[in-house]
Amino acid sequence: MAEATIGGGAEQVSFTEAGLRFEVDGEIATITLDRPERRNAQTFATWSALADIGDTLPGQVRVVVIRGEGPSFSAGIDLRMFTPEGVPGQGSFAAVATLDGPALEQRIAQAQRGFLWLRRPEIVSVAAVQGHAIGAGFQLALACDLRVLADDAQLCMKEPALGLVPDLTGTKPLVDLVGPSRAVEICLTARTVAAEEAARIGLAELVVAPGELTEAVRDLAAALLATPRDAATATKRLLHGAPGRTLEEQSAAERHEQAARVKALFARS
Numbered sequence: 001m002a003e004a005t006i007g008g009g010a011e012q013v014s015f016t017e018a019g020l021r022f023e024v025d026g027e028i029a030t031i032t033l034d035r036p037e038r039r040n041a042q043t044f045a046t047w048s049a050l051a052d053i054g055d056t057l058p059g060q061v062r063v064v065v066i067r068g069e070g071p072s073f074s075a076g077i078d079l080r081m082f083t084p085e086g087v088p089g090q091g092s093f094a095a096v097a098t099l100d101g102p103a104l105e106q107r108i109a110q111a112q113r114g115f116l117w118l119r120r121p122e123i124v125s126v127a128a129v130q131g132h133a134i135g136a137g138f139q140l141a142l143a144c145d146l147r148v149l150a151d152d153a154q155l156c157m158k159e160p161a162l163g164l165v166p167d168l169t170g171t172k173p174l175v176d177l178v179g180p181s182r183a184v185e186i187c188l189t190a191r192t193v194a195a196e197e198a199a200r201i202g203l204a205e206l207v208v209a210p211g212e213l214t215e216a217v218r219d220l221a222a223a224l225l226a227t228p229r230d231a232a233t234a235t236k237r238l239l240h241g242a243p244g245r246t247l248e249e250q251s252a253a254e255r256h257e258q259a260a261r262v263k264a265l266f267a268r269s
């Protein structure tokens, strides 16, 4: 699987080039950021590969785990992108900056596709985070439904300190989880949030010893899979829609989902 070619569009990249491994075991898919020698730094190829995985995810998959090989979950964007030479075969920010506004935004939209599918109702995505999750690494963890942290995890939104904004879909989940004031403080100071604080302020569901991370995620996946798929999908859809609805609207959405469930479970054919 590691050498497979991905990318139905213009960018054909291998999983190896993208720094990823992708494995499916029954109802669980595991995406491993696999460039530990660069602390799993991410490139345009990484984001294209993530988008392609989302596009072609086998229908039986219900839980998607994202993990990092080595001491860090991900040190964020590959810093070679900031050099004039860029990342071989993938350009640089200097090259991207020559695009006109709409084309530049389109390039960013392509990158965001790698993150957005992780919130689909039919799956539950889980980030297993050890060590550093910086910038794009933190945003990838935020793109997941759930975060399980090793107690050595260190989260940092570095983008504003580099003169940029977090643009890989991370600002909304961050604000949803910690509120706008804490989000401003975390982003504009670019400080490190350690695992214990992350759990306290809602950025993590669980904190475990580093040696227990894999098992904790496996146990969580098993518990998630114990719930019937259609009910889980409908409930996730309901919960994700809740912040944007009034109480009355949400009650109507509950009725709508439940009517479908009751019919599916109890209607005689």
Ligand code: CAA
Pocket (backbone or CB within 6 Å): 037, 038, 039, 041, 042, 071, 072, 074, 075, 076, 077, 078, 079, 080, 132, 134, 135, 136, 137, 158, 159, 162, 164, 167
């Ligand atoms: N890009 C490319 N290479 C990286 C990298 C990155 N983001 N992070 C680490 N590496 C490389 C290092 O250059 C080093 O390579 P060599 O062995 O060839 O010297 C190797 O990985 C190991 O790194 P360290 O020796 O620094 O490892 P460490 O464990 O002591 O420290 C770290 C880990 C704290 C993550 C540190 O490497 C670091 O601060 N990295 C940079 C983090 C960063 O600023 N990322 C950008 C965030 S912004 C973003 O992601 C989004 C955006 O759009 C801008």
